[in-house]
Amino acid sequence: MLSIRTSYTAGxxxxxxxxxxxxxxxxxxxxxxxRLIPWLLAAALLLSAIGLYIxxxxxPTDFQQGDAYRIIFVHVPAAWLSMLIYLAMAFWxxxxxxxxxxxxxxxxxxxxxxxxxxxxxxxxxxxxxxKPTWGAWWVWDARLTSELILLFLYIGFMALQAAISxxxxxxxxxxxxxxxxxxxxxxxxxxxQWWNTLHQGSSVSLRSAPTMATLMLQGMLIMTLAxxxxxxxxxxxxxxxxxxxSERHTEWVQxxxxxxx
Amino acid sequence: xxxxxxxxxxxxxxYAKYVWGSFAVVAATLAGEQAALALRRRTALKAARAAGVxx
Numbered sequence: 576m577l578s579i580r581t582s583y584t585a586g587x588x589x590x591x592x593x594x595x596x597x598x599x600x601x602x603x604x605x606x607x608x609x610r611l612i613p614w615l616l617a618a619a620l621l622l623s624a625i626g627l628y629i630x631x632x633x634x635p636t637d638f639q640q641g642d643a644y645r646i647i648f649v650h651v652p653a654a655w656l657s658m659l660i661y662l663a664m665a666f667w668x669x670x671x672x673x674x675x676x677x678x679x680x681x682x683x684x685x686x687x688x689x690x691x692x693x694x695x696x697x698x699x700x701x702x703x704x705x706k707p708t709w710g711a712w713w714v715w716d717a718r719l720t721s722e723l724i725l726l727f728l729y730i731g732f733m734a735l736q737a738a739i740s741x742x743x744x745x746x747x748x749x750x751x752x753x754x755x756x757x758x759x760x761x762x763x764x765x766x767x768q769w770w771n772t773l774h775q776g777s778s779v780s781l782r783s784a785p786t787m788a789t790l791m792l793q794g795m796l797i798m799t800l801a802x803x804x805x806x807x808x809x810x811x812x813x814x815x816x817x818x819x820x821s822e823r824h825t826e827w828v829q830x831x832x833x834x835x836x
Numbered sequence: 837x838x839x840x841x842x843x844x845x846x847x848x849x850x851y852a853k854y855v856w857g858s859f860a861v862v863a864a865t866l867a868g869e870q871a872a873l874a875l876r877r878r879t880a881l882k883a884a885r886a887a888g889v890x891x
Contacts, residue, residue, distance in 0.1 A: 632845075641849045641851060642851050643851040649859060692865055696862050696865055703854045809870070816873065816876040819877070819883075829887075829888045832888065835881065
């Protein structure tokens with residue numbers, strides 16, 4: 576009885592786990608990502624149209640910062656995503672390091688350039704917001720400095736991976752760097768509380784009600800969703816290119832490119 | 837619509853270059869990323885075709 580049961584559950588579990596785990600194989604994930612991308616891009620376009628309408632046409636002018644505050648509709652989403660993408664990158668790099676799954680490491684590599692771009696955008700829009708409100712494009716305050724370090728971490732991750740020709744060694748080295756750099760993310764997030772920064776504190780937090788007008792908040796959240804779906808789409812697009820590059824000699828890629836013609 | 841005219845929207849209460857400078861660079865950066873991704877895909881497909889011919 577016992578032995579029959581054991582063998583039954585083992586087979587059953589394998590079949591059930593197989594449904595999901597098969598997407599850990601690049602060959603199975605590739606078409607799934609390909610089907611998701613157009614929907615994600617369409618959702619990103621639709622959400623940004625709504626978000627931009629609220630942000631540029633419907634939300635009222637701020638009584639302190641005038642219309643300069645409208646930069647918030649791209650600045651805050653870009654800054655949130657720069658940190659979120661880093662956490663996702665470090666997570667997938669760690670999964671790849673521990674489980675030795677190639678697709679996880681490829682996911683980390685695919686996230687890095689998009690994360691670096693959002694970090695650049697957070698810094699750029701921040702400079703354009705700082706000039707009219709603080710009178711300076713840049714100050715060496717804790718929030719700005721730690722965000723700049725985030726940009727260097729992304730660039731360091733990409734440079735390190737590019738410098739090592741053996742892909743598995745490149746993935747391992749990148750994962751170690753990504754994991755060490757994770758410590759910087761809470762530093763960015765809490766910098767406005769821990770230190771006396773010129774950068775304003777957050778108007779939105781998980782623990783208390785936001786201290787901003789409803790329309791401003793709605794516009795900001797919708798723009799965050801828009802850039803979030805865009806970031807997922809761009810990551811999957813890059814992941815598919817990475818899979819094609821590394822699996823170009825395999826039979827399934829050869830079959831795929833003949834169907835593509 | 838909170839603006840009285842289109843020129844009011846463009847003027848952004850005197851902050852036009854900061855606000856539009858932010859939105860335009862975000863749009864240009866993401867469009868540039870899409871162009872780079874399309875190019876990378878084309879290059880990868882070309883490399884895969886070349887690998888198929890050789891084997």
